[in-house]
Amino acid sequence: MPKPLDDAAQTSFGYRQVPQAARQNLVNRVFAGVAERYDLMNDLMSGGLHRLWKDDLIALLNPPRGDRPFRLVDVAGGTGDVAIRYARASGPNATAVLCDISPEMIDVGRRRVHAAGLDPRITVAQGNAEALPFPDKSFDAYTIAFGIRNVTHIDKALAEAFRVLKTGGRFLCLEFAHVEVPILDRLYDFHSFEVIPRLGALAAGDAEPYRYLVESIRKFPDQKRFAKMIETAGFARPTWRNLTGGIAAIHSAWKI
Numbered sequence: 001m002p003k004p005l006d007d008a009a010q011t012s013f014g015y016r017q018v019p020q021a022a023r024q025n026l027v028n029r030v031f032a033g034v035a036e037r038y039d040l041m042n043d044l045m046s047g048g049l050h051r052l053w054k055d056d057l058i059a060l061l062n063p064p065r066g067d068r069p070f071r072l073v074d075v076a077g078g079t080g081d082v083a084i085r086y087a088r089a090s091g092p093n094a095t096a097v098l099c100d101i102s103p104e105m106i107d108v109g110r111r112r113v114h115a116a117g118l119d120p121r122i123t124v125a126q127g128n129a130e131a132l133p134f135p136d137k138s139f140d141a142y143t144i145a146f147g148i149r150n151v152t153h154i155d156k157a158l159a160e161a162f163r164v165l166k167t168g169g170r171f172l173c174l175e176f177a178h179v180e181v182p183i184l185d186r187l188y189d190f191h192s193f194e195v196i197p198r199l200g201a202l203a204a205g206d207a208e209p210y211r212y213l214v215e216s217i218r219k220f221p222d223q224k225r226f227a228k229m230i231e232t233a234g235f236a237r238p239t240w241r242n243l244t245g246g247i248a249a250i251h252s253a254w255k256i
């Protein structure tokens with residue numbers, strides 16, 4: 001039997017199987033639809049926890065507070081939460097590029113960066129994590145928060161992260177993970193499948209995008225498997241730290 005062409009191959013979009021070539025458009029439709037309400041929904045869905053997790057991400061990155069130049073790319077940066085936190089936590093020569101594939105999410109991000117008075121330090125670029133519009137070795141650090149599970153080919157996104165980092169650069173990924181605490185896992189299931197889609201329907205008028213968000217979390221590899229993928233991409237010292245019993249995790253690795 002000949003192997004199917006890559007484009008005809010099926011992949012998961014939440015719990016549905018869709019052609020690989022169609023998946024990114026479906027993801028883009030989700031984020032185009034939720035962009036204006038994304039920040040509010042994030043707070044409602046996570047009970048504000050995503051703010052603490054993002055604070056942890058920046059604490060781990062530990063950007064320079066003095067005058068040392070430092071360049072971060074925040075991929076799938078959406079409405080700018082990570083880039084803005086980073087700029088506030090760092091010195092005047094620490095800059096960031098907020099990169100995302102969705103014009104609608106970037107639009108909200110650009111407005112928020114401007115409102116925070118951070119546009120000299122944070123620039124915005126539209127780009128796909130699988131083919132970043134940046135030269136090799138251009139950044140000291142790469143972050144991606146709740147973004148990588150939306151990417152069709154995770155291995156390509158990791159290869160791109162490796163390519164754009166300078167030698168000595170840091171890779172940090174904040175993503176939903178697999179809960180490792182009994183009882184919490186059942187509560188979390190209830191919250192994910194019963195509460196979140198209803199919240200989506202009530203607050204945003206549509207349960208469907210939120211069903212995808214929940215399902216895509218369950219399809220994402222567990223912490224150990226994802227750490228292995230990071231290592232396969234060429235990174236050294238892959239480690240992770242569970243947050244809130246493993247609801248989310250921060251993966252860290254280095255390009256050396």
Ligand SMILES: C[S@@+](CC[C@H](N)C(=O)[O-])C[C@H]1O[C@@H](n2cnc3c(N)ncnc32)[C@H](O)[C@@H]1O
Nearest residue numbers: 031076077078101102105128129145146147150
């Ligand atoms: C759940 S949001 C996370 C946004 C932000 N990082 C945060 O933590 O609030 C996921 C983001 O990934 C972006 N995204 C999806 N696929 C992408 C891709 N292939 N390349 C870059 N960004 C992508 C979406 O447009 C969306 O803004």
